[in-house]
Amino acid sequence: MAKILMKGNEAIGAAAIKAGCKYFFGYPITPQNEVPEYMSRELPKNGGVFLQAESEVAAINMVYGASGCGARVMTSSSSPGIALKQEGITYIAGAELPCVIVNIVRGGPGLGGIQPAQSDYNQVTRGGGNGDYKLLVLAPANLQEMVDLMQEAFDAADYYRNPVMLVGDGMIGQMMEPVEFREIKTKYTLSEKTWATTGTKGQRPHNIINSLFLDPAQLEEHNHKLQKKYDDMKANEVRYESVGVEDADIVLVAYGTTSRIVRNAIATLKEEGIKAGIIRPISLWPFPMAAFDAIPETCKAIVSVEMSMGQMIDDIKIASNGRWAVDFYGRSGGMIPTPDGIVAKVKEIMGGVK
Amino acid sequence: MLNEKVICAGFGGQGVMLMGQLISYAGMIEGKEVSWLPSYGPEMRGGTANCAVMVSDKPIGSPVITDNATTAIIMNLPSLDKFETDVIADGNLLINSSLIEKKAAREDLKVYYVPANEIANDLGNLKTANMVMLGAYLELTKAVEIESVLSALKKTLGDAKAHLIDINREAIKKGAEAVRA
Structure with missing residues (x-):
């Protein structure tokens, strides 16, 4: 179609x-x-x-x-x-x-x-x-x-x-x-909803x-x-997308529309010699904990990028389990993060490292 | 490489949302990657309206235009004040000079003054002022083909308003002429 x-x-x-x-x-x-x-x-x-x-x-x-x-x-x-x-x-x-x-x-x-x-x-x-x-x-x-x-x-x-x-x-x-x-x-094999309250017609016990x-x-x-x-x-049911994480200097985690803005930021960072990867959770619950195992030890930090004051960052910390520093960049109240803002945050974390 | 980021802005009722939709729709018809993002809020008829349109050869990341518009199509004064700063250096600024007496403040833009309302009025339908501006935009950037825009318009208008295609085609043509060197 x-x-x-x-x-x-x-x-x-x-x-x-x-x-x-x-x-x-x-x-x-x-x-x-x-x-x-x-x-x-x-x-x-x-x-x-x-x-x-x-x-x-x-x-x-x-x-x-x-x-x-x-x-x-x-x-x-x-x-x-x-x-x-x-x-x-x-x-x-x-x-x-x-x-x-x-x-x-x-x-x-x-x-x-x-x-x-x-x-x-x-x-x-x-x-x-x-x-x-x-x-x-x-x-x-x-x-x-x-x-x-x-x-x-x-x-x-x-x-x-x-x-x-x-x-x-x-x-x-x-x-x-x-x-x-x-x-x-889809992968699901669905069976008849025998539990539903469709009327017993006097033929079966009540479904409750x-x-x-x-x-x-x-x-x-x-x-x-x-x-x-x-x-x-x-x-x-864990779903996620992961790009450029294996050799990343820094990994950004973002979902939904924010992940699109992060991708623009990553493209800019690449031009400037900073290897930034992205983990994009598609299932927020269950959170893609295992995706983080692909991040190298040498990764300087993981940054949660959100349109909030920082909520997903808690799950990222659980997934990181102390292996990497976890930082945050966010806008809230209906303000949308800009690629420039994300790039600036990453550079701040990287301490000007090229 | 095609990577258009266009702001269309004006009063509600001037057809700025439609203008942006037609660029997106035409791009989609041509197999390009497109997005259309409207402003939305507690707005009313006569209030300001704007949309951000992207047409690209590559998949579109963020659909948001911050200060990186390649073109701004400005239909009223408040929109000029709001969006002039959002265009990249050497980008296009199209100003509806019928309603905006003020000149562009920046000197690093390619500025085009199009008397869109007057042209539309001469054509016999003031409502086509948006299509005049669209025609000027298409002439300058060749982002999408005029025929693709007209195909998109046909689908948008539906059969009941199919008779309006001709005047819109004419408006696009006149707009193109207005900026032709």
């Missing part, structure tokens, strides 16, 4: 419909409004249902309900809206239901701003909801990757019976790039969707079961 020039948020909608999404529940918030706008127009044409809920809390609980019935369902929002959805998200994770949640991140805290940011890293990887749960969190760097990952996201959600979050920012949501909607064959376990022993057993699932994800 030919390439189409599309806005990121619309491409999200189109990719979700192509991936079989039939239900969308959401509440408006900038900078992701084109997602519900697109879904309101296109989902009904494709045999689906779009519903604008009265709040984010209502929307995520509608997702909970539809997912419990076995439907392919999604919601999208932006940072403060995702914060509101956290109760529903932990319920969905606790009840082991699949869904896709899109977070087009804007500046925070609080209502913050509406320009691009990555200050939801902790919210999406640590969980803003209660309890020991994890989401599979995927962060594409361009629209093609966003579109391709959508099929993965829905299939992985069904496979693990767990929410999957796709994380972008205002930039990727608003920008236009050529995309191609190609057939994505629930995240309440009043017996502590039962709840602990449930947590062990969930943990086993998260361990499987850690073993099988």
